[in-house]
Amino acid sequence: MRIQRAGAAGSRVQKLVSRTGLQPVPRPGAFGPSAASRDEASQEKLAAALDQILVGDCIDSLRGLPEASVDLVFADPPYNLQLEGGLTRPDQSEVDAVDDDWDKFASFADYDRFTRDWLTAARRAMKPDATLFVIGSYHNIFRVGAILQDLGFWILNDIVWRKANPMPNFRGRRFTNAHETLIWASRSANAKGYTFNYDALKAGNEDCQPRSDWFFPICTGAERLKDDNGRKTHPTQKPEALLARAIMAASKPGDVVLDPFFGTGTTGAVAKRLGRHFIGCERDPDYIRAARARIAAVEPLPGAAVHTPVAKRQEKRVAFASLVEAGMIAAGSELHDEKKRWRVVVRADGAVALGDIVGSIHKIGALAQGLPACNGWTFWRCVEGGKSICIDDLRARYRATAPGED
Amino acid sequence: MRIQRAGAAGSRVQKLVSRTGLQPVPRPGAFGPSAASRDEASQEKLAAALDQILVGDCIDSLRGLPEASVDLVFADPPYNLQLEGGLTRPDQSEVDAVDDDWDKFASFADYDRFTRDWLTAARRAMKPDATLFVIGSYHNIFRVGAILQDLGFWILNDIVWRKANPMPNFRGRRFTNAHETLIWASRSANAKGYTFNYDALKAGNEDCQPRSDWFFPICTGAERLKDDNGRKTHPTQKPEALLARAIMAASKPGDVVLDPFFGTGTTGAVAKRLGRHFIGCERDPDYIRAARARIAAVEPLPGAAVHTPVAKRQEKRVAFASLVEAGMIAAGSELHDEKKRWRVVVRADGAVALGDIVGSIHKIGALAQGLPACNGWTFWRCVEGGKSICIDDLRARYRATAPGED
DNA sequence: GTAGCGGATGAATCTCCCT
DNA sequence: CAGGGAGATTCATCCGCTA
Numbered sequence: 001m002r003i004q005r006a007g008a009a010g011s012r013v014q015k016l017v018s019r020t021g022l023q024p025v026p027r028p029g030a031f032g033p034s035a036a037s038r039d040e041a042s043q044e045k046l047a048a049a050l051d052q053i054l055v056g057d058c059i060d061s062l063r064g065l066p067e068a069s070v071d072l073v074f075a076d077p078p079y080n081l082q083l084e085g086g087l088t089r090p091d092q093s094e095v096d097a098v099d100d101d102w103d104k105f106a107s108f109a110d111y112d113r114f115t116r117d118w119l120t121a122a123r124r125a126m127k128p129d130a131t132l133f134v135i136g137s138y139h140n141i142f143r144v145g146a147i148l149q150d151l152g153f154w155i156l157n158d159i160v161w162r163k164a165n166p167m168p169n170f171r172g173r174r175f176t177n178a179h180e181t182l183i184w185a186s187r188s189a190n191a192k193g194y195t196f197n198y199d200a201l202k203a204g205n206e207d208c209q210p211r212s213d214w215f216f217p218i219c220t221g222a223e224r225l226k227d228d229n230g231r232k233t234h235p236t237q238k239p240e241a242l243l244a245r246a247i248m249a250a251s252k253p254g255d256v257v258l259d260p261f262f263g264t265g266t267t268g269a270v271a272k273r274l275g276r277h278f279i280g281c282e283r284d285p286d287y288i289r290a291a292r293a294r295i296a297a298v299e300p301l302p303g304a305a306v307h308t309p310v311a312k313r314q315e316k317r318v319a320f321a322s323l324v325e326a327g328m329i330a331a332g333s334e335l336h337d338e339k340k341r342w343r344v345v346v347r348a349d350g351a352v353a354l355g356d357i358v359g360s361i362h363k364i365g366a367l368a369q370g371l372p373a374c375n376g377w378t379f380w381r382c383v384e385g386g387k388s389i390c391i392d393d394l395r396a397r398y399r400a401t402a403p404g405e406d
Numbered sequence: 407m408r409i410q411r412a413g414a415a416g417s418r419v420q421k422l423v424s425r426t427g428l429q430p431v432p433r434p435g436a437f438g439p440s441a442a443s444r445d446e447a448s449q450e451k452l453a454a455a456l457d458q459i460l461v462g463d464c465i466d467s468l469r470g471l472p473e474a475s476v477d478l479v480f481a482d483p484p485y486n487l488q489l490e491g492g493l494t495r496p497d498q499s500e501v502d503a504v505d506d507d508w509d510k511f512a513s514f515a516d517y518d519r520f521t522r523d524w525l526t527a528a529r530r531a532m533k534p535d536a537t538l539f540v541i542g543s544y545h546n547i548f549r550v551g552a553i554l555q556d557l558g559f560w561i562l563n564d565i566v567w568r569k570a571n572p573m574p575n576f577r578g579r580r581f582t583n584a585h586e587t588l589i590w591a592s593r594s595a596n597a598k599g600y601t602f603n604y605d606a607l608k609a610g611n612e613d614c615q616p617r618s619d620w621f622f623p624i625c626t627g628a629e630r631l632k633d634d635n636g637r638k639t640h641p642t643q644k645p646e647a648l649l650a651r652a653i654m655a656a657s658k659p660g661d662v663v664l665d666p667f668f669g670t671g672t673t674g675a676v677a678k679r680l681g682r683h684f685i686g687c688e689r690d691p692d693y694i695r696a697a698r699a700r701i702a703a704v705e706p707l708p709g710a711a712v713h714t715p716v717a718k719r720q721e722k723r724v725a726f727a728s729l730v731e732a733g734m735i736a737a738g739s740e741l742h743d744e745k746k747r748w749r750v751v752v753r754a755d756g757a758v759a760l761g762d763i764v765g766s767i768h769k770i771g772a773l774a775q776g777l778p779a780c781n782g783w784t785f786w787r788c789v790e791g792g793k794s795i796c797i798d799d800l801r802a803r804y805r806a807t808a809p810g811e812d
Numbered sequence: 813g814t815a816g817c818g819g820a821t822g823a824a825t826c827t828c829c830c831t
Numbered sequence: 832c833a834g835g836g837a838g839a840t841t842c843a844t845c846c847g848c849t850a
Contacts, residue, residue, distance in 0.1 A: 081824070087826060146548045155545075169824080172615065172840055172841090175616050179566055179619050181564070213584050232821095348712050349610045349655075362613060562826095598828075723838090766836080784839090
C-alpha cells in the first residue's frame, strides 16, 4: 500500500514536471542542461526529498527543490510576536512566553523581507494548481497576506481557527485572543484546477457547506509532545485536527505536502496518516529528532477511512448580550423577579443595572437576594406582549433560531 | 437628557483640546495663529461637525477636523477598486520589482495609497488615547492591517465577525466566506489609556471575558434600508448589533465616534442610541439622505442602559492606614490569610508586621508567600464579631461611608 | 473504580499613578 | 521620563492525587 502510493505520486510528478516547461517561472540558469535531463534530475531531487526532513535554512532547502513539484504547502512561519517583559497570571505564576530566537525580527521591514523570500521560494516549488495555507496571528498575518497578494498568489479564503480553550487575557485590557487566521491561496489568479474536496467536506459537515470559521481545541494532553523533563518540545505545536482539515480539504491521497517550517512535524504526521507524502524543512536538531520519532510511529489510515473529521458539537452557550443584540430583549427595558420585588434595567452591553450597580444577570440576581449565587436565566423575567415571561424561554427561542454557533 | 450629555462632552472636548498643544502631532502650518485662538477655532470646528454628516471626499473632511478631537473611529472602507473613482493614478516608484501582472499590482498600489491617506487623516483626528476599528474582508484587510502597523497604529485585537447566515458559496470551489475581520487598534503602542469597558462586557457575557470572535446575523429584514423600489439602499449595510458591541466596548457616553465611510449611517444611528456623538463623512447624496432620516428616527436609550460603570481599577484608592485611623481595624490586632498559615500584626501607621519585618499589606503578603506580588486587600483577613472577614470587605464599607474624601 | 479537588498551562504585542 | 509601588487580573482542559 505504501509503495503503491509512492508509485502513484511518482507518475503524477512526472506528468507535472513535463508540464513545467510551459510555466512562466523565471529560471536562474538560462543555458543549463537540456530539458530532458533537467526533468530527470528534478525527479531524482524530488524523490530524495519525499517523506524527508530537509535539514537547514528553509529558504535554501526550498530553492533546492525542483520547480513545480509540490501539490500543497502548509506553512506556520514565525509570528514576530514582539513580546516585551513578562506576563503573570492572577495567581502570580508566570506565562511561558514564546521567546525563542527564531521569532525575533529587528523590524517590520526585516520580517517583510524574510516573508517575501520564503514565499517566493515556496511559490517556485508549487505546481501550477497547487495551493498554500499560511497560519498566523494579528502580529504577522496582515503582512503575510499583503505580501502574498504582491507576489501574485490569489487568496481563495481567509479561515479562522477559533480556539475552544485559548489562554485568557489576564489584565482585562483587550478581547481574549481566541483565534488564529489561516490564509488559503492558489499560486496565481488564473489557477482554476486546484484541489478542493467540496463534496467530502460537505458530507462530513452534516451536509452543510464547509465554512471559513473552524473550531478546534488547542494542542494539549497526550498529543502535545514533551521532552524528558516534561516540558513542551515546541512552543507552538498545532493540533492535528487543524492540519487534517486543511490537508483533507485541499489535497488528494498521494499528493506531496510541503511544510517550510516543519517544527515537530505535525504536518508530516497528519500527511502520512492521511496517505499523502510530505516534505519538511527544519533547522533545529531537537525539533527534527522529535518529528522523526513522531512520524515513524504514525500508521497510515486505510484509504477508505480517509474522511473529513468533524469537530465535536459543543453545547451552545448563550450570552445574555446575544439576546439584547438580537433585539429579543430591548436595551433600556426592565427585568423583574417572579414576585416583582426587584427591577433591573437591561443595558445595551448585556449587563443589567440595579440602581447604580452594574453586573451580569446572575451576579445582580444574587446581590438582590443577598445570596452567594443565582441563576439569572431562571430568576429574571421580562414583559412581552403584556405578559411576564422568563428570560430562559427567550434563551431557548434564541438557541432555536441561531443555528451554527458553537 | 440629550442636552446634558452634549454639555458633558463639550467639557471633555475642551479639556482634551487644551492638551493638544502637548501632542507631538506635526502641524501643517508652522506659523499659524496662536495656540489659544487655535484651540478656540478647534472647538468651534468640532462643535460644527458634531452629530453631522460631512458631505464630500472623506480625506478632505478628515483633514478639516481639529487634531486630537475624536474618541473612537469606526471605518468600513471600500475594497472594490473599480468602483473607487477617487483613487489617484499609480506611482511607479512604489512598485516592487516582482514578476507580476502590472495592472493588478497597480490596483494594489492605488488601494494602498488610498488606505494610507485616509488612515493618516483619521489618525490625526484621533485623541492620543482614541482607538479605531476597521472592518474588511480578505480582499483588503491584509493591506489595511499592514499599513496600520506601518503608520504607527498598535493593533489591540483582530476580531472576527462570524455570520449566522452568510451567503452560500454557490460553485463549491471554496469554503463559504462566513466571516469578516475587524482590526481594533490604538493610535500608538504607548497609548495605554484607551477605553475598554471590560467589566460591563464580561457581565453581559455570562461573567466570561469577551473573546475576539463575535457572532451576529447579517443585516436583513426591517433593519435593512430599502429604497422606494424595494431595493437595498446600500450594498454593504452592517448590522447595528455589530456596531453596538464595538461602540459599547471602546467608548463612553458623550464620546465622539467618527465614521469616515458613513454610508447609510449605521454608526451614527447606533452612536445616537447609545448616547455617543457621531461625525460621519459621506459623499453620496442618496446615502446621506437615507442616513439623515434614519438617525432622526432614533431615540437615545436612557442613561442607565448605557452608562459606564466605574471599573475596580478606577475606584477611589483607599490607604490601609485609613481603615486603622477610622477604627475599623484596631491597631495591634492581627490579620491572617484564608488558611491561617501566616499572621501579621496591624501597626498604628497602617503598615503590618510579620515578626520583625514591617511593610505594606501587599509587600508582606508577597513576602510571606514567596511571590513577587500580592494584593493584600484580598489576601488578608481579620476577625470581626468572632468571624473571619476579608479586609477588602472593610475597604468596601469604608468607601461607602466616606464618599466625600478625595 | 471513581468522583472530586487542586495544580498546571496555553503563539500574549495584557496597569496605572505618583514621585 | 524613568522607576517604584499599589493593586487588579483568568478560562478551558488535562493530570494527578485523595477520599
